[in-house]
Amino acid sequence: MRAFNGDIIRCDSWIYRAGFLKNLKEIFYINSSNIGKIFEVKLPIYLSIDKDIIDKKHLNTRWTQGSISPQQLFNFLFNLLSNNKIIAADICGEPELDIGELRKSEKINLKIVEILQSLKMKKSA
Template sequence: MEKICILNFNNTYENQDFYENENYIIVDFSDLKSVSRYCDEKSLDVIRKRLEKYVDIKIKFIDSGNYHYISYLILEKITKPFTLVLFDHHTDMQPSYFEELMSCGCWVKKTLDDNKYIEKVIIIGANENLINSIEEKYREKIICFSEDFIRGNYNWENFSRKYINSPIYISIDKDVINYKEAKTDWDQGSLTLEELKNIYINICKNHEIIGIDICGDSSYSGEIYEVNNNNEINNKSNKKILEIIEEEESFYELNTI
């Protein structure tokens, strides 16, 4: 298994063990203030500099979905054409309420605005209303599959062969997964982990994967029972996602020998 990078903003992973049998490193950001959901340029630059030495670690767990904008910083480091495949119940294509702030809801839009290497964005599992609200000027570079669409049968491998012509970066927000198999800070979709596996493997198995990030764990800090229950559920889903990544990597290696 590839080395994995655990980004600690909110001590979200301290009571999980999904990574303890892996080759992992923890990068601490818990000292930073006012970086949940929104982040100003000064704080963003601090995060950028701390991430610098870990840019080559392929798999990153980036805490709650409130920090999904970290994907923007990771994608900055890619220096060749790529396709972003985003599993998310939200499009993250909303205009920022404050121009000077990065947010977990606008990072995809800002990536399309700023990153010259991104060729296409594939969004899987988003709410239909959010898909419909994407600005027209971005639609040429975005292909969306709504939550309702992915419940049906679809040949994801054929889609991937036809529409993806560059290496893939994968970003998974666990809010795309149903409430029984993941606990997040946001409204959630209905995708099962088994469905996620099927889509992930069939999209990725014929392409080079240049990076993967996973977010969407719960940062809830209320009743002890509920916190422990959330951690147990999310620990299982994180283990399963690592298994999916490992299975796809093995398949790709076998088919490129």
């Protein structure tokens, strides 16, 4: 992705840039080691989900990967969304152009969307 000034922004650098926004109050970084924790935040949350957190045996993306299962991600999302106000979300971490991996990725995407919709995630205005 390119920023307005033409710089390239990677999925691991946009959060650094977001940290300079005046309206951003806090950044929580969830990875394989702390995904079991339940966060309760009093502020509205923008949720960015990177599927690189999923172990390669479940989904082979093109980046360094974590060690969780899709079910662990789904459980975490359900708990997070049950206890917090999510105003918007994005999903990234797509695999290379391999039809089998793309099908697995799409199933994960659809389940994430189903969880978001089931908990009536409020859309940002």
